[in-house]
Amino acid sequence: MAVLAVIDYGMGNLRSVANALLRVVPAGDRVVVTSSPEAVRAADRVVFPGQGAARDCMREIVGHGLVDAVLEAAANRPFIGICMGMQVLLENSEENGGIPLLGLYPGTVRYFGVSPRDPHGGERLKIPHMGWNELQQSRPHPLWQGIPDRARFYFVHSYYAAPADARLVTGTAGYGIDFCAALGRDNVFAIQCHPEKSDRAGLQLLHNFARWDGEPA
Template sequence: MNTVAVVDYGMGNLRSVVKALEHEAPAGTRVLLTDSPGVIAAAERVVFPGQGAARDCMAALTARGLDAVLRQAAASRPFLGICMGMQVLVDYSEENGGTPCLGILPGKVRFFGTDLRDAGSGDRLKIPHMGWNQVHQEGAHPLWRDIPQDSRFYFVHSYHLEAGDPALVAATTEYGIRFTSAIAKDNIFAIQCHPEKSAAAGLTLLRNFMRWDGQPQS
């Protein structure tokens, strides 16, 4: 039986992620919410969701011995990062005065700032960026299959990722600036928004992940 490990590091209610994955799972697939390094290491696929602050996330991962197994999983099987689970994949976050992250992919996480303004009207934009916004696909990827260009997804975040390599950028979104809203490399795909809260487009992305073999052009 195929297993999908949903990483639980003790921050946030992840039941909506689990339920959405179960809804999209092929027959014979188990979705396991777990903080066990052994279960994560044995799973065929790994989903790393998250919310909260970068420093708290990294402290919780380290305390549970999950940092090492996440690096291992991200190197070897289909791996999906969601929201904070995207941000801490890179080297460093400005949050909490500066937080070293997992360093799986090159990049930094930056604060949107206190004077972010709409490019058209000049009106000040609220932080956090919260609500529905378009996701512009920057190239073909198996997880974009059957998702129309510029589909709207649901966001909640005050920090945005700057990829250390332009080739990592899988999608961008406009909110005062054009920021990276998804990254991808080999068997890793990560997205800033919450697909489990993003109606048809989000469920399609999760369904694509559950059938993805980890090849960028499969």
């Protein structure tokens, strides 16, 4: 029996994430929503969700004593970051003039801008980027199994991850610009959209994660 920990640091739609996972985990596996660093360290798989502002996210992670537990989990077991849980894996964010993040990967979280434009028609695009969008798979990954390329996922964000190493990018999406919508290396996968709100494609991704051994493609 495996234990899957959903990290609770006071931010993120944890009920939706946990309920979605309960629908797809193998029989007998447990889904635990926890703010305990010890419980995170003891889990077989770790989900790092989040939403909101980078500054608030980092403050809560530090305040809950979760920084080391998150980094340790990302170093040695299947780990997925969702939305803000993806962005804070980079070094810093442009938010509020610059916010230091966890620094697991080199790169910056960038702002779309006040009024980006559609590159085809020239129309102004609303910020935050909110709604359904195609996600193009940049390279094979076990978590893409059973998900068609350019499947639609649900996004809500004003900032996007820009990793310094292009080899980290496992998926892209477009909103005024093409941006990194998923990244991964070794036992870590992270995605900007909300799979728990993304219908069949999102549930399939979580289904794949619940069975992933952490080995890359």
